[in-house]
Amino acid sequence: METDAQTYRIAVDCMGGDKGPAEVVQAVALALKKIGEGDRLILVGQEKVIRDAMRAAGLTSHPRVEIRHAPDVIGMDDKPMQAMKSKKNSSMIVALEMLKAGEVDAVVSTGNTKVMVGAGTLKVRLLPGVQRPALSAILPRKKGYSVVADVGANPETTPEQLVHNTVLGSLYSIAVLGTTKPKVGLLTVGTEEGKGGDRINRAHAYLKALNERFDWFEYVGPVEGFDVFQSDVDVIVTDGFTGNILIKTIEGLVYMIKDLVGEKVKRNPLYLGAGLVLLPLLRNLKSHLRPERFGGAPLLGLNGLVMKAHGSSNRYGTCAAIVMAHNACSKAMNKKASELLAVANEVVAEVQQGA
Amino acid sequence: METDAQTYRIAVDCMGGDKGPAEVVQAVALALKKIGEGDRLILVGQEKVIRDAMRAAGLTSHPRVEIRHAPDVIGMDDKPMQAMKSKKNSSMIVALEMLKAGEVDAVVSTGNTKVMVGAGTLKVRLLPGVQRPALSAILPRKKGYSVVADVGANPETTPEQLVHNTVLGSLYSIAVLGTTKPKVGLLTVGTEEGKGGDRINRAHAYLKALNERFDWFEYVGPVEGFDVFQSDVDVIVTDGFTGNILIKTIEGLVYMIKDLVGEKVKRNPLYLGAGLVLLPLLRNLKSHLRPERFGGAPLLGLNGLVMKAHGSSNRYGTCAAIVMAHNACSKAMNKKASELLAVANEVVAEVQQGA
Numbered sequence: 001m002e003t004d005a006q007t008y009r010i011a012v013d014c015m016g017g018d019k020g021p022a023e024v025v026q027a028v029a030l031a032l033k034k035i036g037e038g039d040r041l042i043l044v045g046q047e048k049v050i051r052d053a054m055r056a057a058g059l060t061s062h063p064r065v066e067i068r069h070a071p072d073v074i075g076m077d078d079k080p081m082q083a084m085k086s087k088k089n090s091s092m093i094v095a096l097e098m099l100k101a102g103e104v105d106a107v108v109s110t111g112n113t114k115v116m117v118g119a120g121t122l123k124v125r126l127l128p129g130v131q132r133p134a135l136s137a138i139l140p141r142k143k144g145y146s147v148v149a150d151v152g153a154n155p156e157t158t159p160e161q162l163v164h165n166t167v168l169g170s171l172y173s174i175a176v177l178g179t180t181k182p183k184v185g186l187l188t189v190g191t192e193e194g195k196g197g198d199r200i201n202r203a204h205a206y207l208k209a210l211n212e213r214f215d216w217f218e219y220v221g222p223v224e225g226f227d228v229f230q231s232d233v234d235v236i237v238t239d240g241f242t243g244n245i246l247i248k249t250i251e252g253l254v255y256m257i258k259d260l261v262g263e264k265v266k267r268n269p270l271y272l273g274a275g276l277v278l279l280p281l282l283r284n285l286k287s288h289l290r291p292e293r294f295g296g297a298p299l300l301g302l303n304g305l306v307m308k309a310h311g312s313s314n315r316y317g318t319c320a321a322i323v324m325a326h327n328a329c330s331k332a333m334n335k336k337a338s339e340l341l342a343v344a345n346e347v348v349a350e351v352q353q354g355a
Numbered sequence: 356m357e358t359d360a361q362t363y364r365i366a367v368d369c370m371g372g373d374k375g376p377a378e379v380v381q382a383v384a385l386a387l388k389k390i391g392e393g394d395r396l397i398l399v400g401q402e403k404v405i406r407d408a409m410r411a412a413g414l415t416s417h418p419r420v421e422i423r424h425a426p427d428v429i430g431m432d433d434k435p436m437q438a439m440k441s442k443k444n445s446s447m448i449v450a451l452e453m454l455k456a457g458e459v460d461a462v463v464s465t466g467n468t469k470v471m472v473g474a475g476t477l478k479v480r481l482l483p484g485v486q487r488p489a490l491s492a493i494l495p496r497k498k499g500y501s502v503v504a505d506v507g508a509n510p511e512t513t514p515e516q517l518v519h520n521t522v523l524g525s526l527y528s529i530a531v532l533g534t535t536k537p538k539v540g541l542l543t544v545g546t547e548e549g550k551g552g553d554r555i556n557r558a559h560a561y562l563k564a565l566n567e568r569f570d571w572f573e574y575v576g577p578v579e580g581f582d583v584f585q586s587d588v589d590v591i592v593t594d595g596f597t598g599n600i601l602i603k604t605i606e607g608l609v610y611m612i613k614d615l616v617g618e619k620v621k622r623n624p625l626y627l628g629a630g631l632v633l634l635p636l637l638r639n640l641k642s643h644l645r646p647e648r649f650g651g652a653p654l655l656g657l658n659g660l661v662m663k664a665h666g667s668s669n670r671y672g673t674c675a676a677i678v679m680a681h682n683a684c685s686k687a688m689n690k691k692a693s694e695l696l697a698v699a700n701e702v703v704a705e706v707q708q709g710a
Contacts (some may be wrong), residue, residue: 079547114545142611155544156552189510189599190469192432196596197511225603229611241551242597244544248580249601250608256497256584257612 007038008329010322011095011104014045014053015073016111018312021045024110025053027318032064034319035326042104044068045091070094074111076311080118092116096123099304106305106325108296110313117153120299120306127334129341130301132157134165135240135308136172137247137297141229147173147182148228150240151247153299157239159202160348162186166207167340168300169235170217175331176324177234181216185223185233187242196222203237209347214340296321298328301337305329362393363684365677366459369400369408370428370446371466373667376400379465380408382673387419389674390681397459399423400446425449429466431666435473447471451478454659461660461680463651465668472508475654475661482689484696485656487512489520490595490663491527492602492652496584502528502537503583505595506602508654512594514557515703517541521562522695523655524590525572530686531679532589536571540578540588542597551577558592564706565699651676653683656692660684 012028014021028041035041043050047069054060072090074083087093092115095107100123109116113135121133134150149169150157157165166184173182186203188196193204204222211219223233228246238246296307305328309321367383369376383396390396398405402424409415427445429438442448447470450462455478464471468490476488489505504524509516521539528537541558543551548559559577566574578588583601593601651662660683664676 077547140611142614152544155550187600189507189596192434195510225600225605226607228604229607238600241544242600245542245580245593245597246601246604249583250580250604252581252584253605253608256495259497 007036007040008105008326009040009042009103010035010106010108010325010329011042011044011068011098012322013091013095013107013109013111014043014050015070015091016109016311017309017318018110019314021049022053022056023313023315024318025050025057025059026315027313027322028065029057029059030315030319031322031326032059032062034323039326040064040066041322042066042068042098044070044095044098046071046073068094068098074115076112078112078115080115083112083115084119084122093119093123096120096306099306100124105329106307108307108309108318108321108325110309110311110318110321113152113308113311116306116308117299120302124302124304124306127301127303127341128338129345130164130168131161132164133299133301134161134168135243135297136169136300137243138176139228139236139247139250141231141233143232144234145177146228146234146236147177148236148238148243148247149300150238150243151297152240152244155239155241155244157241159199159206160345162199162203162237162239163206163210163344163348164301164341166210166217166219166235166237167344168337169237171333171337171340172298172300172328173234174216175328175333179234181218182234183218183220183232184235184237185220185227185231187225187228187236187238188222189224191222191224193222199239206348206351207237209351210344213343213347296324298325300333303334305334362391362395363460363681364395364397364458365390365461365463365680365684366397366399366423366450366453367677368446368450368462368464368466369398369405370425371464371666372664372673373465374669376404377408377411378668378670379673380405380412380414381670382668382677383420384412384414385670385674386677386681387414387417389678394681395419395421396677397421397423397453399425399450399453401426401428423449423453429470431467433467433470435470438467438470439474439477448474448478451475451661454661455479460684461662463662463664463673463676463680465664465666465673465676468507468663468666471661471663472654475657479657479659479661482656482658482696483693484700485519485523486516487519488654488656489516489523490598490652491524491655492598493531494583494591494602494605496586496588498587499589500532501583501589501591502532503591503593503598503602504655505593505598506652507595507599510594510596510599512596514554514561515700517554517558517592517594518561518565518699518703519656519696521565521572521574521590521592522699523692524592526688526692526695527653527655527683528589529571530683530688534589536573537589538573538575538587539590539592540575540582540586542580542583542591542593543577544579546577546579548577554594561703561706562592564702568698568702569695651679653680655688658689660689 070091072087132154135153136149307325425446427442487509490508491504662680
């Protein structure tokens with residue numbers, strides 16, 4: 001719906017998420033205060049459940065909220081193909097169909113990531129020049145934040161797809177973090193050329209060539225794990241296998257640190273005062289280290305904006321995802337992406353022919 | 356030297372490490388008090404430098420310490436092949452030659468990991484049945500510790516090599532952590548069968564078959580990043596690319612958390628009391644999260660014990676590596692490994708023929 005360049009329609013999948021529809025609707029109530037006056041939110045899911053949740057959230061018949069009934073619910077164990085066949089009337093599939101039909105500008109969901117990647121790719125379709133979508137997370141670093149792409153959409157990423165992740169991740173960094181000329185690093189096991197295997201070497205050759213063609217980003221070269229948190233690299237390019245393991249391990253570690261400090265405080269009264277001060281700090285850090293602090297992880301590379309919020313998001317996390325989707329809509333990332341991807345694929349072909 | 360089953364000879368490469376030979380020799384002085392009465396340490400490196408460091412450490416002419424002169428020094432930027440050609444008389448290469456010749460039972464080094472992997476494989480040779488060595492780290496988890504193999508020796512690990520990492524990592528868990536029946540998890544991006552790509556699927560099929568043949572370990576199946584710190588899995592099996600990025604990212608994150616707390620404490624006096632109590636906790640956690648707390652990461656799968664200590668290890672870290680090498684010598688891991696690897700390769704071949 002591009003009737004007005006300044007206002008957007010966002011479909012919110014109300015049936016996903018560990019905390020249930022009531023929490024998603026609370027997020028909607030919060031988000032309405034943060035997005036534009038003309039923007040509309042379309043709540044997708046079981047109508048009665050959503051109406052009840054709206055009443056509880058004090059939202060009965062809000063002028064900027066619509067409901068789209070979708071009786072089926074996709075569970076966390078559903079597989080993409082099976083869900084698309086047997087659950088056509090689920091909230092997630094219906095929301096993606098609305099995006100495909102141009103009825104909305106973006107979809108936000110806390111639901112099953114695998115179904116979102118599979119159905120998102122098939123329904124909303126890939127941007128020209130992209131082979132696979134890339135789920136992109138934001139992580140804090142020593143100073144500022146970085147984008148990590150991909151964190152799980154495409155576990156077997158080819159060197160060419162690493163180039164696409166570079167273009168998509170860089171545009172995203174510019175759009176959401178306001179980076180002016182993103183520094184891009186290729187995540188690997190050593191910073192010398194020739195380390196990390198053939199896949200990394202080929203991606204490195206492409207990115208070096210791309211660096212000479214594009215002046216809106218800077219390829220800093222291969223980076224190591226230590227650089228993720230310690231360097232000033234804005235975009236960490238990686239495959240969905242490594243990226244997914246990385247962010248999930250980090251999440252597990254942060255929980256462990258929080259538990260460890262909590263236990264110390266419980267066991268020894270000397271730690272009590274310390275705990276009172278530092279537990280909020282660690283809680284803050286925990287949220288800092290999780291994608292939902294920034295509301296969500298977009299599935300980049302599709303013909304429309306699909307934003308994943310963490311399954312365990314509370315109302316504030318999901319609200320942030322809605323606001324983030326709204327802000328990203330306004331950046332018209334995809335227009336630029338199509339042009340840049342075409343150039344990137346040309347450069348890749350040139351390197352392949354030269355080699 | 357198997358003249359006495361109870362005593363061991365360990366070569367210590369004195370020229371590697373960020374803190375210089377003096378710190379390594381201090382580690383030797385500490386280790387002498389912790390290993391057996393009959394054990395001997397052979398310090399390899401520039402004789403004059405070592406003699407001076409020994410004098411400073413109060414070790415002049417210790418009856419259980421010998422010096423082996425090696426004039427060349429391998430730098431952190433040296434490449435394996437080049438180092439083996441042009442620096443034959445370097446401390447690391449000489450120490451590995453001593454292990455190959457049976458003059459020592461183990462080598463401990465804080466030096467260049469890549470040269471250690473390359474030269475270790477070519478000089479000390481692989482165990483029968485192994486294709487590549489696996490560097491193995493120990494990480495804390497919610498309760499207890501786990502072994503992660505590989506963390507960087509072999510970035511392009513095949514499904515068959517993941518099976519070898521399973522056998523080597525499990526034996527190591529039994530030897531150093533005293534696990535009785537190690538639970539093994541295959542690190543990937545989702546716990547359902549069929550996720551993570553062909554490489555993971557094939558490794559999963561092999562490990563399921565191996566689980567039916569061996570009763571001394573338990574294959575719990577695919578595990579995710581979250582499980583590294585949160586589950587009770589004893590051995591995390593992964594490729595050297597993912598494993599290396601994982602442990603380096605964790606190290607960078609722990610530094611960041613420590614810095615973040617430190618800054619808060621500096622800026623706000625309210626945090627001061629808290630910081631005094633909790634900074635030691637975080638320092639402890641930091642060392643907890645780094646391989647050198649356990650002294651080192653062994654290069655498993657070789658015909659002899661090669662132990663890598665972190666390049667930035669202080670005397671306590673390197674001392675722990677020496678003690679760990681000593682303890683591992685006594686476990687005769689390799690004897691068992693050869694038998695078990697033969698069976699594992701049989702099982703792999705059976706699955707391949709059946710498929």
